[in-house]
Amino acid sequence: MTLRDGARKELPPGGTIRDLAFQIGERLGRATVGGRIDGAAEISDLRTPLLQDCRVDLITADSPDGLHVIRHSAAHIMADAILSLWPAAKLAIGPAIDEGFYYDIDLDQRLTPEDLPRIEAAMQKVIAADTAFERCTVDRSVEIVRARERGDIYKAELMEGIAADAEVTFYRHGAGAFEDLCRGPHVPSTGYVKAFRLQRLAGAYWRGDEKNRMLQRVYGTAFYSKKELEEHLARHEEALKRDHRKLGRELGLFLMDPVAPASPFFLPKGALIYNRLQQHMRELYRESGYQEVITPQIFDASLWHRSGHYEHYKDNMFFTKVDEHECAVKPMNCPAHTIIFAAEKRSYRELPLRIADFGRLHRYERSGVTSGLTRVRTFCQDDGHIFAASEQIQAEITALIAMVRGVYTLFGFNTLKVFLSTRPKESVGSDAVWEQAEQSLRDALGANGVEYVVNAGDGAFYGPKIDFIVLDALKREWQLGTIQLDFNLPERFDLNYVASDGSLRRPVMIHRAILGSIERFIGILIEHTGGNFPFWLAPEQVRVCTIADTHEPWAREVLSALMQAGVRCSSDFTNSKTGAKIRDARLARLPFTIVVGGRECEERTVALRERPDVDRGTMGLPALLALFTELERSKA
RNA sequence: GCCGACGUAGCUCAGCGGUAGAGCAGCGGUUUCGUAAACCGCAGGUCGCGGGUUCAAUUCCCGCCGUCGGCUCCA
Numbered sequence A: 001m002t003l004r005d006g007a008r009k010e011l012p013p014g015g016t017i018r019d020l021a022f023q024i025g026e027r028l029g030r031a032t033v034g035g036r037i038d039g040a041a042e043i044s045d046l047r048t049p050l051l052q053d054c055r056v057d058l059i060t061a062d063s064p065d066g067l068h069v070i071r072h073s074a075a076h077i078m079a080d081a082i083l084s085l086w087p088a089a090k091l092a093i094g095p096a097i098d099e100g101f102y103y104d105i106d107l108d109q110r111l112t113p114e115d116l117p118r119i120e121a122a123m124q125k126v127i128a129a130d131t132a133f134e135r136c137t138v139d140r141s142v143e144i145v146r147a148r149e150r151g152d153i154y155k156a157e158l159m160e161g162i163a164a165d166a167e168v169t170f171y172r173h174g175a176g177a178f179e180d181l182c183r184g185p186h187v188p189s190t191g192y193v194k195a196f197r198l199q200r201l202a203g204a205y206w207r208g209d210e211k212n213r214m215l216q217r218v219y220g221t222a223f224y225s226k227k228e229l230e231e232h233l234a235r236h237e238e239a240l241k242r243d244h245r246k247l248g249r250e251l252g253l254f255l256m257d258p259v260a261p262a263s264p265f266f267l268p269k270g271a272l273i274y275n276r277l278q279q280h281m282r283e284l285y286r287e288s289g290y291q292e293v294i295t296p297q298i299f300d301a302s303l304w305h306r307s308g309h310y311e312h313y314k315d316n317m318f319f320t321k322v323d324e325h326e327c328a329v330k331p332m333n334c335p336a337h338t339i340i341f342a343a344e345k346r347s348y349r350e351l352p353l354r355i356a357d358f359g360r361l362h363r364y365e366r367s368g369v370t371s372g373l374t375r376v377r378t379f380c381q382d383d384g385h386i387f388a389a390s391e392q393i394q395a396e397i398t399a400l401i402a403m404v405r406g407v408y409t410l411f412g413f414n415t416l417k418v419f420l421s422t423r424p425k426e427s428v429g430s431d432a433v434w435e436q437a438e439q440s441l442r443d444a445l446g447a448n449g450v451e452y453v454v455n456a457g458d459g460a461f462y463g464p465k466i467d468f469i470v471l472d473a474l475k476r477e478w479q480l481g482t483i484q485l486d487f488n489l490p491e492r493f494d495l496n497y498v499a500s501d502g503s504l505r506r507p508v509m510i511h512r513a514i515l516g517s518i519e520r521f522i523g524i525l526i527e528h529t530g531g532n533f534p535f536w537l538a539p540e541q542v543r544v545c546t547i548a549d550t551h552e553p554w555a556r557e558v559l560s561a562l563m564q565a566g567v568r569c570s571s572d573f574t575n576s577k578t579g580a581k582i583r584d585a586r587l588a589r590l591p592f593t594i595v596v597g598g599r600e601c602e603e604r605t606v607a608l609r610e611r612p613d614v615d616r617g618t619m620g621l622p623a624l625l626a627l628f629t630e631l632e633r634s635k636a
Numbered sequence B: 001g002c003c004g005a006c007g008u009a010g011c012u013c014a015g016c017g018g019u020a021g022a023g024c025a026g027c028g029g030u031u032u033c034g035u036a037a038a039c040c041g042c043a044g045g046u047c048g049c050g051g052g053u054u055c056a057a058u059u060c061c062c063g064c065c066g067u068c069g070g071c072u073c074c075a
Helices: A017-024 A027-030 A064-085 A114-128 A140-150 A154-159 A226-240 A244-250 A268-288 A301-306 A334-342 A391-411 A429-447 A520-530 A549-564 A577-589 A598-603 A621-634
Strands: A034-037 A055-060 A100-104 A135-138 A168-173 A178-182 A195-205 A214-223 A298-300 A319-321 A325-329 A353-357 A361-362 A376-386 A414-422 A451-454 A466-472 A477-486 A510-517 A542-546 A571-573 A594-598 A606-610 A614-619
Touching: A017 A027, A017 A034, A017 A055, A027 A034, A027 A055, A034 A064, A055 A064, A064 A100, A064 A114, A064 A168, A064 A178, A064 A214, A064 A520, A100 A195, A100 A571, A114 A195, A135 A140, A140 A154, A140 A168, A154 A178, A195 A226, A214 A520, A244 A520, A268 A353, A268 A376, A268 A510, A268 A520, A298 A301, A298 A621, A301 A325, A301 A334, A325 A376, A334 A376, A334 A510, A376 A391, A376 A429, A376 A520, A391 A414, A391 A429, A391 A466, A391 A477, A391 A510, A391 A577, A429 A466, A429 A477, A477 A520, A510 A520, A542 A549, A542 A577, A549 A571, A549 A598, A549 A621, A571 A577, A577 A594, A594 A598, A598 A606, A606 A621, A614 A621
Parallel strands: A414 A451, A542 A571, A542 A594
Antiparallel strands: A034 A055, A100 A214, A135 A168, A168 A178, A195 A214, A298 A325, A319 A325, A353 A376, A361 A376, A376 A510, A414 A466, A466 A477, A477 A510, A594 A606, A606 A614
16 A cells, blocks of 8 residues: 555555554554545545555544544434434434534424534433444345335435445444444544534425425534634634624614615715725726726616526516516626627727626525625626627636736735636527637636636536635635626627628627625625725724814814825714723724824824724824825725 | 524613513713723613404514525535
C-alpha cells in the first residue's frame, strides 16, 4: 500500500484499512474512521479489505472527512434514540450535511422542541454504551421483502432504487439492537460521537418532492470535540447577531410591512446605501462603455409570449389587465432591451452594444421561500445586456470577469467560487446552439485561468451561465453575479446587424449582473460587515458631539464645514453625557465620531474617534476634511 | 404551496380564562457633564385580523394574514 506521504506498507492477505492504520501506530489506529482508496470520492469503511496494491489516504476522526463520518454515525444514533422513544417511527433518510446531520422520519405524533432534549438524553445512553458499528452485507431482495412486511416503505423504496448487482449493506450498533440500510462508513463505535447537539425540527418532503408525504426532519450537528462544537455554536450566535433583518431594523435601513409581503421599504439610510451602490456601478459603467436606459414596468403579454417567459417563467410573474389586454409586470429587463436593439438598423460598428438598466423587477416567489432582503418579490438588479458579434464573446466575458473581481474585492469578498451551469431539462434552442454557447463560456474561463466547477443542468432556460459565489466574513456562501449567454432571445426577436460585408448577422446577447440584486446585495453586505459599512457607503459617516452646551457654536461651525464638503454627518448637541453620546454613535455603527469640548473650542480643533474605538487624536478642520475626502475617493 | 413554531407599546420581552406589565426608545423637566447608558416624571396597546366556545377570551378552538425555521447536500 502507498500512503499519503508516499510511504509504502505491506499488509498480510485479507488485511483491512483498520489493520493498515494499526500497523502504522496504535494512536493512529484508534483515531482512524475510514480510508479513501486511490483518491476515490467515496470514503471506504475501516473493514474494507485491501486486496491489491493501492494508494490509501487514512481518514482520521478530526479531519473534515472524518467529521462527515462522525455526523453520519450521529444520525444513526439519533435514529436509534428516536425509535427507542417512539417505536412506531419509520426511518427515511439520515445523511451528514455540511453543517451537521439530519434524519427524516415518518411519525404520526408531532415532535416538539421539548422532545429534543429527550432525544439527546436517549442518544447519550447509546453513546455511553459505546457499542461497535457493525457492517454487514445483505441480500437485497430478501431485505426489500422484509422491509415491505414491516411497513418500512422508505427503506424498501431506497433499496429498490439500488442497482440489482450492487452490494447492499446494513450497519448495526447496540449489539444488533439498531440496524439501518447504509452505505457507510461509520466510526468504529458509538463512543466516538463525543460532541453533538440537536438543533431544530422541520418538515421535509420524502425525496424533496412536494407531491410526496411530509416527513419530520430533526436537524443536529456533531463535532470531533466539545471545543469545536462550542465554537460552531458561537459562530451561529454571531450569525444571528448579524442577521440583516435584525440589523436592518436596528440601524433604520429598511422595514417590511404586511401590506407588501416580501417587498422592502428602504428608509432614508437604507436608500442612501442603495443609491451609493448604484452610483458606484454607474461609475464602472462609464469606464466600461455601458449606456444606461430606463424601460417600462408593464408590458403586453405578447412580449412575454415572444420572449418565451410566458411559457417558461409564468409561475413567477405578476399579471394584470389593461384595457382588456393581458399584461405582465416585468420579471427581467432583457425583452425590453431587445426592443431597443431592434428599434434601429444596427451596424457591426455599434457592437458590442452594452445596455445597463436599474429597472424595478417583480417576481412572484412562493410565500414560504421569501426572506428579508435576500429573497424578495420586488428588486432591482445591476442589470445589463451586451449585444455582441460571436467573435466578440470571449473578450466581453474576459472584461466582465475582471469587472466582477474588482467589485467583489472592493467589498472585501476575497474568496470567489465560479460555477458553469449547463443546459437544463426545460430549455429552448437547438442542441448546436447550446453546445456553441457552453463552449464559448468554457473557452473564456479557461483563457482567463479561472477555476470553476460545472453545474450540469443548472443553466437558465435560454442559455448557459457562469455564476459567481463569494464567501462572507462568517465563511458563508452567497451567490452574487452571473454572466449568461443567450442565443435564444436574438432568434425570437429576429435581431440582426449589418456586418462589414453588408450581410445581416444575428448578434448574441450576454445577460450580466455583478451585485445581482441590489436588495440582496445590501442584505449580504449587512451580514458581511455586521452593519459596519465602509466610509464611502455609510449612510451616516460622522457625528459631531458636544460635551456641554457652551461648545455648540464651534460644533456647529464644524458641522457646517463637513456638510459643505459633502460628508454625511449628523450632530448630537443634546444634554446627554459624553459617554452616552459615544455609546449611541457606536451602536449606530458610525465610522467616525467627533467630540468637541472646551479644549477643542479654544484651539479650533476636533477630537476624532474611529470605529470601533480608535482614538485618532485632535486635528484642525483642513486635516479632517482631507482625511474624509481621501476616504471617500479611495473607497477604503 | 406544504410541515412546524411564532405574532402583546416603536424595539426586546413578561402575563395565558376575570379585561395588560417591564426595560429601552419617545415626550416634558432637572442636570452642563471629556469617550459604551445621569435623574425625575408623563404618555403610549381594538394583545395581527375575523369567527366560535364561555357569564367572561390577549388567554381555549377554527379560519385568514404575516413572520421565522425547513421542504434531497439523496441508503
